[in-house]
Amino acid sequence: MKDIYFQALAGGALLGIGAFLLLYLNGKIAGISGITYQAIASITSQNSWRWCFLIGLIGAPLIATRLGFSLPDQISAPIITLAIAGLLVGIGTRMGSGCTSGHGICGIGRLSKRSIVATLIFMSTAVVTVAISRQML
Amino acid sequence: MKNNITALFAGLLMGLGLTISTMVDPQRVLGFLDLLGQWDPTLIFVMGGGLAVYMPLYFLLIHNKNTTAFGTPCDLPSSKQIDKPLVVGAILFGVGWGLSGICPGPALVNISGGATEILIFVVTMLIGMIVGARIKMT
Structure with missing residues (x-):
């Protein structure tokens, strides 16, 4: 098995531990899109844990880079594509109540029917989108 | 205070997980989604x-009682219905994810890299979230 797969498993396990701890210690689902939206939607003291979660998430590369891991050097996509994609990801994750973390790990991990359906839909839609966009290039 | 520290720690672990697993690299994610091309199975792992x-x-630890380690109730979604917002939302998210290879977690983790591209994605994503929440409420 390639080294990258072990790295992926280890990183995945960290995602799982983080998500579990948030539920076991705070009683909250680690849905990154939901936490982000709630954090910006109302800035109250009840929301402080969300901001703390986001600080940890955004600050993580400061530690990861010291351990020899890195962020991608560049995001190579046209600005207009990124703007449209960002808008769709934002609208879609709020309408659909979750993203890859909330549905893909936390929801499937609880065997939630809604999350299993949502994950199957967004994955297959993304596969079709990539197939179409790569055919057109 | 306790909740803030545990949330910070959970966020840190998840950010490390996304970075170590290389999911912060959109090309890696697109490689997984590109079933017809050179398929990269990393995301499965x-x-x-x-x-x-x-x-x-x-x-083992939560399901039966639905409480935290401290005995307080867990805040879990009550909806069980596969409804239209769930399906439409998942489709829109899938299109955006397929166009960019970026979902919310990796978008936020990439902020510290400081690239203009990621900042544009994050800003439009936040606008989208506000719009999406409005649509869902109507």
């Missing part, structure tokens, strides 16, 4: 690793 840890711990 990330989800597998996450579920292999999360699922047993959840069913």
Whole structure:
């Protein structure tokens, strides 16, 4: 098995531990899109844990880079594509109540029917989108 | 205070997980989604690793009582229905994810890299979230 797969498993396990701890210690689902939206939607003291979660998430590369891991050097996509994609990801994750973390790990991990359906839909839609966009290039 | 520290720690672990697993690299994610091209299965290992840890711990320690380690109730979604917003939302998210290879977690983790491209994605994503929440409420 390639080294990258072990790295992926280890990183995945960290995602799982983080998500579990948030539920076991705070009683909250680690849905990154939901936490982000709630954090910006109302800035109250009840929301402080969300901001703390986001600080940890955004600050993580400061530690990861010291351990020899890195962020991608560049995001190579046209600005207009990124703007449209960002808008769709934002609208879609709020309408659909979750993203890859909330549905893909936390929801499937609880065997939630809604999350299993949502994950199957967004994955297959993304596969079709990539197939179409790569055919057109 | 306690909740803030545990949330910071959970966020840190998840950010490290996304970075170490290389899911912060859109090209890696697009490689997984490109079934017709040079398919890159890495994302499967990330989800597998996450579920292999999360699922047993959840069913062992949380599922029966639905409470935290401190005995307070867990805040879990009550909706069980596969409704239209769920389906439409998942489709829109899938299109955006397929166009960019970026979902919310990796978008936020990439902020510290400081690239203009990621900042544009994050800003439009936040606008989208506000719009999406409005649409869902109507």
